[in-house]
Amino acid sequence: MPPAGPAAAAEPGALVTTPGRTLSCYVHVPFCAARCGYCDFNTYTPAQLPGMSTGDYARAARREIDLAARALAGDGRALTSVFLGGGTPTMATDDELAGLLEHLHRSFALVPGAEITIEANPETLDERRLANLRAAGFNRLSLGMQSGDERVLATLERRHRPGRAVQAARWAHRAGFDNVSLDLIYGAPGETLDQWRVSLETALGAEPEHVSAYGLIVEPGTAMARRIARSELPEPDEDLEADEYLLAEELLGSAGLSNYEISNWARPGREAVHNLAYWRGGDWWGIGPGAHSHLGSARWWNVKHPRRYATMLAAGASPRAGHEILDARTRHEETVMLRLRLREGLDVAELSGPERSPLPGLVERGLVTTAGGEVRLTPAGRLLGDAVTLEILG
Template sequence: MGQTGRARCVALAYSACVTPSALPDGEPAPYDGALPASAVAEVGTRGLSAYVHVPFCATRCGYCDFNTYTAAELGSAPGASREAYLDAVSREVALARGVLARGVLGDPPPFDTVFFGGGTPTLLDPAEQGGLLAHLRDAFGLAPDAEVSTEANPDSVTLASLAALVEAGFTRISFGMQSSAPHVLRMLERTHTPGRALDAVRWAREAGFSSVSLDLIYGTPTESLDDWRATVEDALTADPDHVSAYSLIVEDGTRFAARVRRGEVPLPDEDDLADKYEVADSLLRQAGLEWYEVSNWARPGHACRHNLAYWRGDDWWGFGPGAHSHVGGVRFWNVKHPRTYAGRLAEGLSPAAGRERLTAEDRRIERVLLELRLREGVPTEVLTESERARLPELVARGFLQEDGNRVSVSDPGRLLADAAVRELLD
């Protein structure tokens, strides 16, 4: 397999997994948030999840373009306060319940997974996060074995706050560690020390979380291969159940992108990214964490069920400013700014800014794109006849493998998964 473009899929991996900060085009969404009856009829035929977007951060990291705001950016204008946000999300929960109530069946099904992401959800008090979770539980119910996750910045937690989150019903937590090299953390404009993330993992265990994850970033300018190896080894000393490792993406409009444009820092190098991916994969595997998605590794039983629900095309409602949802082949997304979001809900209107109805072919292509990034792959029957005809060549070139009635990326093919999928699709 050639070297050029070796890391292409690793780079693309990140964009497949996060809520983008720019909203897509689409048709306007109705003011009452109503969905087509055909979409609502699908609710309950597969898993249902909730995502809660918490759009607050203490400071903005130079590389991040997520829909998140510092206190200074929000200012003191009414409508952008934490209280307004909490009130607005609870109103959106009530609205979602009404929209998803299914005809004669009445109640929507309970959530199988809930994920508080951001931003920095743990900038809210545990009681505030717990209050939002209670709204979701009261309106929809949670499945008995529901996975309830929160993201956290290591700076924003203590042993006591983590214990309060467990008490409120959170079962899984994911900390942004990124690197253990101080110069890399400085380049990323992270405010915590390397050791803080590892302490946070230990506190999370002591507090009773049943699954603890670390997010790492590789490919930051000035990061050597040894820095990255040391980062993964340090992360493993805390014994996480799950690790996400994403290559640094230079997002337009960020301070980091401006530095690249000015020539102050180089773009991440694709071969360097590929080498770092291989180092991570080998160290994580030795420690008992196996990949289950191209950028995610877990101990048996600790794969993130919420992210798997996205990748398998389940239904989810995204609450909060800029959050995206998918219900029965309709994708919709909320207005971005917390003030606009709270204003819409205070007036009794849906916060949805736009929506898109996926055709059966759109859904099939999305399924192939996402499921081929999973270790389990995609059932061969989902492929068209001409796609199936292309399989033998992609298998011969070492990108894909066929196992009975499923197609998946080969182990070395992971580095080129997205390129292989593009070649496979009609």
């Protein structure tokens, strides 16, 4: 029997919602043509899902959208953002993607001008597809460029060439996407600072409205971790990664993109509405295998395997795998951790006396500022964001 209370997401009316918070929807599309060596996301290649098509997944996702709409009946909030991520959502057909978005529109109200993002890999796009996606209602594209250097792309086991990402961004602009984001990865094994500079300059040549730059994390159990263990690839260089991050801050800032979250830069007004909802503690419902949902103090997550996910929904069951209710202390710690990632920072008044005591030392070490009563990380502090958070929380 599913547990009662806020986490009983399959039961209409069982959720304790928070009308003062924004409401967003994330849709996880778990398909990829191939698995990159560094990836530990919940994704599957066609060979790993014999007999299951993207159409089968789309039907299951529509069933979960129906479940979410019933559970949130009477909530009264419109969606401020929708994000189709993965995986590679563009492994699905244009009609399947348009159908998912149409089903969301029928099931939920959306605020006027809601941000509707789709993630894509450059090799899955052409001018026609981008025109179709824009016509379907997607207005923001998050493009997995990762690097502008062919050797680094090979190390990451990406399937596209640098020029294809730039071309896809230009096609997207021509198709009417007014917010194109490029995802980059720095710190790939063997990458040099000059190669990273080329990546940044190549990305800027596409005139994106938004850039995300993430330091590579070599996750245990990935193909890349095994290659490093066999000395086929060098260990990541943390000092070089710090230099790469600061170079990103310099070049992106000079090009008019301001850092608004540790790993994200945007032109004014082009910050990611959906991701800001995460960092500001908004509510969201996650659709799809392994997707997580946050509403108020409730957290729950779906079963990970797409086939089991689809089978449960076809039987009329919730695909939820587990849940938790956060206590006040845990929610406070979560708020501090997330808000410190943002340029807007955290109000000093939200910290307890013991939590404020490290601030003078952190200011003296050049890691935070407290001007205007807001705790904000400096560029140097962003490099040590987790450590700064732990020091404040004690």
